[in-house]
Amino acid sequence: MKKLLCIIFLFMASCASLGQPGNPSQSASPSFTLEFPEEWRKVTTGKYLMITRDGAFAQYILVQQRHVDQPFNHTKKKIDKSMLPQEAAGVILDEITSDRTVLNFQVLENLPAAVNGYNGFRLVFTYKIKGGYKFKTLYYGFLQGDWLYSLRYNAADDRYSDKDLETFKEVLESFKIRAAQSA
Amino acid sequence: MNKRRYFLLLLVICLVVGSCSTTPPPLPEQDLNAADDENRLWQRAAAEQAIFESSGIIYRDPALEDYLHSIADKLQPLDVLKKYNFRIRLIRDPYLNAFAFPNGVIYLHTGILSRLDNEAQLAALLAHEMTHCTHRHALRAFSGLKNQNSLILSLKQAVARIASTGDLLELFGTTASMAAINGYAQHFETEADMVGLQLMAEAGYDPSEALRLFEHLRQELESENLKEPFFFATHPQLQKRIENSKGFLERMNPPETQGIKNKEKFLGRIHRVLFYNASLDLKAGRFRAALRGAEKYLTLRKDDPKAYFLVGEILRQRGEEEDDLRAKDFYEKAIALDPSYPDPHKAIGLIYFKEGDWVLAKRSFESSLALSPHMHDRAYIRGYLQECSKRGTGQ
Numbered sequence: 367m368k369k370l371l372c373i374i375f376l377f378m379a380s381c382a383s384l385g386q387p388g389n390p391s392q393s394a395s396p397s398f399t400l401e402f403p404e405e406w407r408k409v410t411t412g413k414y415l416m417i418t419r420d421g422a423f424a425q426y427i428l429v430q431q432r433h434v435d436q437p438f439n440h441t442k443k444k445i446d447k448s449m450l451p452q453e454a455a456g457v458i459l460d461e462i463t464s465d466r467t468v469l470n471f472q473v474l475e476n477l478p479a480a481v482n483g484y485n486g487f488r489l490v491f492t493y494k495i496k497g498g499y500k501f502k503t504l505y506y507g508f509l510q511g512d513w514l515y516s517l518r519y520n521a522a523d524d525r526y527s528d529k530d531l532e533t534f535k536e537v538l539e540s541f542k543i544r545a546a547q548s549a
Numbered sequence: 550m551n552k553r554r555y556f557l558l559l560l561v562i563c564l565v566v567g568s569c570s571t572t573p574p575p576l577p578e579q580d581l582n583a584a585d586d587e588n589r590l591w592q593r594a595a596a597e598q599a600i601f602e603s604s605g606i607i608y609r610d611p612a613l614e615d616y617l618h619s620i621a622d623k624l625q626p627l628d629v630l631k632k633y634n635f636r637i638r639l640i641r642d643p644y645l646n647a648f649a650f651p652n653g654v655i656y657l658h659t660g661i662l663s664r665l666d667n668e669a670q671l672a673a674l675l676a677h678e679m680t681h682c683t684h685r686h687a688l689r690a691f692s693g694l695k696n697q698n699s700l701i702l703s704l705k706q707a708v709a710r711i712a713s714t715g716d717l718l719e720l721f722g723t724t725a726s727m728a729a730i731n732g733y734a735q736h737f738e739t740e741a742d743m744v745g746l747q748l749m750a751e752a753g754y755d756p757s758e759a760l761r762l763f764e765h766l767r768q769e770l771e772s773e774n775l776k777e778p779f780f781f782a783t784h785p786q787l788q789k790r791i792e793n794s795k796g797f798l799e800r801m802n803p804p805e806t807q808g809i810k811n812k813e814k815f816l817g818r819i820h821r822v823l824f825y826n827a828s829l830d831l832k833a834g835r836f837r838a839a840l841r842g843a844e845k846y847l848t849l850r851k852d853d854p855k856a857y858f859l860v861g862e863i864l865r866q867r868g869e870e871e872d873d874l875r876a877k878d879f880y881e882k883a884i885a886l887d888p889s890y891p892d893p894h895k896a897i898g899l900i901y902f903k904e905g906d907w908v909l910a911k912r913s914f915e916s917s918l919a920l921s922p923h924m925h926d927r928a929y930i931r932g933y934l935q936e937c938s939k940r941g942t943g944q
Contacts, residue, residue, distance in 0.1 A: 442834030443866070450899070452929045456866075460832040466642065470605045477928045496600070 398515065400429065401540035403533055417537075425521035425530055427537055431513045440464035445514050451478055454509055455487035458516075462493070469494040481517060482541050484508040492523065502526045504534065510543060517541060587651070587688050594650040601638070601656070608639040608659055608822065616818045617657075617675070620668060623752040624676050625683070633682055637675070639822070643829040643838065645769045649678040651687035662819055663826040663842050664765045668811035669749065669758035676745035676752075684744065686737040742790060743797055755808025756798055763791045772837060820849045827859060836867040857883035858893050865896060873900050891920035895930060902933055907941035 402408075406417040406427070418426040434445045438461045445457055455476055463471055471493040479488035486508025494500050500523040507516040519534040521527070601607060617637040622630060633653035642658040649655045655678045665671050681687070742759075750756040767787055816823075827842030843860045850856055861879035864872040877900060880893035898913030914930050914937070924930070 438834075441832060442836075444834075446868070448903070450903070450929075452926060453899075460834070464829075464833045466606070476926060478932050496604075 397544045451487040591652040649681040659826040668815040669754040672749040672754045673759035676748040677741045680741040680744040839863045854883040854886040891917040907937040911937035
């Protein structure tokens, strides 16, 4: 029993902080729908949607929506709904680089991109956390009305795989905003 | 609990409640284990410093470090310098902070170095931190705590009071956390202030400049809306420290000649840090601090197009009334100084683009791409150009 609790605790801890620059969205009720394969487990707190196949420390897909007025944790910059995708991407990058627990941060890609018809941006970056663990993230984001939506695939550097990327692609293609929130 | 674990537990407690002792504790000579404890403290400090060095957060500039060491060398007699082998390191962090490890390694954030006006203020800061080492404040705090083992507080609770430094605890070790976040007990801070003033005065610096250092900290507190300062979390309240220092200065014999300030020399040595730190402030969304740093840099390097571009970026990203207009002026100055510099062309293009001036936006974006066809965000620029063409022709 003790061992099981320990595993649960470690799993929750890894979901909450490890390998995840930036914090989960505070949106109380996710207003989007998406599809994902059965072998991926859903971990949801009501504030964001996270799915993982082998545990969040190995890999996860995280989908969040955050209101533009919600402050970030590490930068005082704010998302403005009139921002261009490039500007919104810049704020996300500044939030991560201002987080002092994120080490050796490197941006590999920063490109305009669309998520199922919504114009936004695509980032690919790597970083380390204390202890030297390295992660790689593929991050899509876009602004829609008063909300910033983000979908990311994050994995330990040696677990980042084409197979997972295929799953992530399916998630992106199935992503839809519910009508009431899309305005 | 074995001795090592007992020591670590006590150390953690002492890091959290450094202010629990109200009278100076006995010096560690009265404690049979003091030498062992101090050795362990130094070993632990060295282990935490190794994490610092490999984390990518150290700002490396050998010439600047030489300069910082030259100031430190003026502040202490030779025997003390030999014993502690003081090393001054810079951390890439825009917040105002500085802290000393018990083994003589002193860390200054780029933020606090950038805020100083002259060498005398730097001397005040270094003398204060060096006094924490020479007066063995870490060990004395630890020794004092042994007699108060009922005081166990949550480290996280203590650190959570200081939002701007909370990350440090997670990233670094407990010795760093004590020095950087909690600070030392009030009487140790007072001692460091007073001894520091004496040291800087003896080295020939104008000790009244220490008051300006406090003033910078006060401004930081106000701009960050902090009730408890990071650098001085358990320090005496800032106003009390200022009054104590003023009283101490009045009691000091006035120097026969005016003390050294060395403003120009100091600013000349730190100009790169100023620029770098202003960029960090911009990323952190600390627009006022970023603007202050960038403008300070501009007074030193009036012909640097990158500085004009940086001020333009700060204004454009802040986005207050008239900021776009002012940003355009700075971008234009950057272009006038270096017509081949692509970034200000692109930034002006973004302003025109958002204003719906498709012709001028297109012209600016085309200029930036012509100057730098492989710029990292060329995909965005091409998208803007397509949009300009579409909108400009009414399609």
